[in-house]
Amino acid sequence: MRIVADQDRCEGHGLCADTAPEVYDLDDDAIVVLRHEVVPPELERKAEAGARVCPVAALRVEQIGAEP
Numbered sequence: 001m002r003i004v005a006d007q008d009r010c011e012g013h014g015l016c017a018d019t020a021p022e023v024y025d026l027d028d029d030a031i032v033v034l035r036h037e038v039v040p041p042e043l044e045r046k047a048e049a050g051a052r053v054c055p056v057a058a059l060r061v062e063q064i065g066a067e068p
């Protein structure tokens, strides 16, 4: 799976990085940065959990190979 981050939407709450620091980081402007665009299998559950807690829905989980 892969994560798509909408950095225009991100408001820098940091909940994603608190929940899954292995997947999400914040840059100097407190905007989300992905550590892995393609998430390794062992981090998929954490990546999903981090995406779910985003209060502005800036993170989208996509299954690679799935139809859009």
Ligand code: SF4
Binding pocket: 009, 010, 011, 012, 013, 014, 015, 016, 017, 024, 026, 030, 031, 032, 053, 054, 055, 056, 057, 058, 059
């Ligand atoms: S939880 Fe959402 S708004 Fe907050 S830093 Fe992460 S992507 Fe941005």
